[in-house]
Amino acid sequence: MIRLTRKVTVSSFDAQATVAVGRDRPEFLAVARLAADLARPIVARDVLRELLGPRPEVLGWRVIERCIDLGLLERAGRDGDANLSEAGRLALEHGEVLVPEEGVWRFFVIDDPLVPGALVHAQRLDAEPVRKEREAAKARPRGDRPHVDRPPVSLRGCVGGAPRESVQNGHLFQLGELAESGAAGPTGELRLMFTWDAEPSLRLSGRLPLDGEGTNAKPIDAGASVPEVVARLSREGLWRSLVTRATQAPEAELQRWQATAGRHVVPVPFASLPAAARLGFRRDLDVPASELPGLGRFEATVLKDVEVVPASEGDAQAWLAWLQWEAITDFVTPAILEQHAREQRARFPHHSPRVLSAPELLAKARADRDERAWFVLGPSDLGLWS
């Protein structure tokens, strides 16, 4: 699995705005559900028959009009009939209805290549403290008044955009109108995690610099939509790029090995491998902090459980000899050693190492006296080899 992380800066901006916020309004969702179920424009009679019962028809039309105002339905023709809108579909998915609210809001914006949507949350600020602060500012001499800013471009670009999901609470919200001026709010940091196993995915975690909550703000762990820049990449390409950064193996060589082995493998020098990797032909690769084109800079990471192969014939020879020795876990005869040799040799289909013979292993046992050596020396010295 590819797992890349970095910190992202969250800036905030306080301004008068109209924000449609996802609310629990089951009566309107029922109308949207009716339009979705009927899969055609609905009229007042549909509403009366399915939802309200025997009532004057005008009442049905008023309900439809209200749903159009809320964006759940969109007018289908001149007679007042209406279809389910895109916002209506979204509302049904989230089980909430976007209800416009005017007030002073704090908008949280991220500026990152992988989170291009920028606006991740809107927090309604209490009106009274804001009004008092504004009056106090007016009373101060002109030079002491707080700086008034224009909203950042990225925030202005979100006005009138599609509803989006808050990373803080998962509710839908939609920026309708935004004042021409406001004030920059506090900044903070979130952690961005980009993973790619079968599919790429993004997650944000950490705490937003919410008003009035400080470090007590509820931590977030929310998914984010994968941007277009990722869709243009292939997992294989990204994997090779990371392996190259971890091992200095040229990407071309990695491609050649992929063609030879028919799967991702990494050629490695035998001497560099820990025992577990030598036994299992798999290891974790440490990838240093890297700048990836189009994706930005990520912190150091680990590519887990990567299949490895000998980088050279010399490495294969040393590796096979090591495996033959490691395979000796009990007392052995030459026949058993030959069996071991066959089994271990079969693990090098892309190299041509020579197996060590029983006398060669015996010589090694005499030279390197370790616990394993007794498994060779004992049978040889005590009559099992003759």
Next chain:
Amino acid sequence: MISPLHREQTIDLTAEPLGPGWLRRRATVAESREVVNDGVWRTGPQGRFRQALVEALDSAAEVALLSSFLLADDRLADAMLRAAKRGVRVYVLTASEQRIGKVVRDDETFEQRMADQHKKLLDALAGNVLLRSAEHIHAKFVVVDPQLPTGARAWLSTANFNKALEDSVELGVRLGSDDARALAACFQWAFWCEAERELRGARRLIEIRPNHPAAPARPDGEAVVATLRDGTRLRDRVVALIKGARSEILVASYGLTADHAAVRALVEAAKRGVRVTLLTRPRRAVAAGVAELASAGVSIVAHDKLHAKALFVDGQALVMSANLEAQGLDQGFEVGAVVSASVARGVEETLREWAAAFPWVYRADAKRGEHLGDFCPAEAGLRDGVVKVTESHAQKVAAVIAPDALALEDAPAPALTPAAPRGELPRRVTFAWDVVPPSLPKGATERLREVEREEPGKDGKPKKTTTRIPHEPRLFDHGGKVYVVLDSSSDAERARQAAGTFGATVVLR
């Protein structure tokens, strides 16, 4: 006034049987001749045999095999570690800790300290040698370089590789190349086919899975024979040698049981006229076997520290690790070697010298009159069972009260039961006691006599009155008997007369 009369009497116990047991005929001394010849050693305080074993290990080029029931000798351990350090593969067989623990509990010869030393030594060897153990491992030997065509050599020991190499009475023999290889074959068989645990680290004896990839050749040496789990070639060879004896058998064994085939064969040999001499150690455990052999005419001597096991029969000698009992010849991993002629001569010489010099001789029917000095009953042990036959013992007896103060010499002798001090068996016991005069019993009442007197009455006329006065000498009554009290030796005659007159006993106050 009247002095006690001193009496003595001596009882002769020389005809008292001592019972079956061991008579000490001389002091126990340490071995002084440790090297008999080029191939025979006796263990002793100089440690010459151990030195031969150390030198053997120090000379090993490639392989050393070592087997011992107990392993607790630092110098041998150091030699093994030195060998391992220079690349020699050292293989060791030893008894399991469970078995050693049992022996420590059951056999007074073994001490807990030995078992502790054994464990400590195993810790030191861990990782440097390949060591296996089993409950029945009892053989003691060293083989060096058995794989070399001409360099194989071996030393067979009756001593465990511990302090027995200096303290016990043991034999060690050197074997030639062929016998060394045969001994190595025995080691290989026991190592692969009979061992139960393997030392894989300090205090880490792991159980062996019985799935070795192959089996070694079964030992089939002619001169070197072994008792294995499924074969008793050593026992068979021992019994065959004894049964084939024509004139003389010298046999040494630390342990023996009456019902073992080898002991029965010795009994039969003695009964058919073969001169049989047994050398053993005085222990309760050999009592029954020794009794059987003695009754068949076997002459039996013993040493406090004998542990050697060897057999010399009409010029042939077999040195082995097994005792003449089932837990050895029948059930242990034991080895023995019928040694070369020159080694056999050294063994014979040793057994004869030992037979002549050993401090204890067994007698089933000895009497106290035939022995002076230490005696150990067969059913006891040397540690706490030795008693001393002494020439005489004076035993004081409680004073005897004479029947009459004027007839001390008539007092009968008391019952005389010999009660020698613990650990002593006197040939004669002299009893000594005093005869003392009897005393007036407490509570006796004096007998008075009446006498009449004339005294002037009130009217002036003489008047007769009766008064009670003591007898002279004085008389007393008690328990229906009359006593005459002798207050002074000068009154003896009068007292005798009064006693005759009144049928009284003369006593002192």
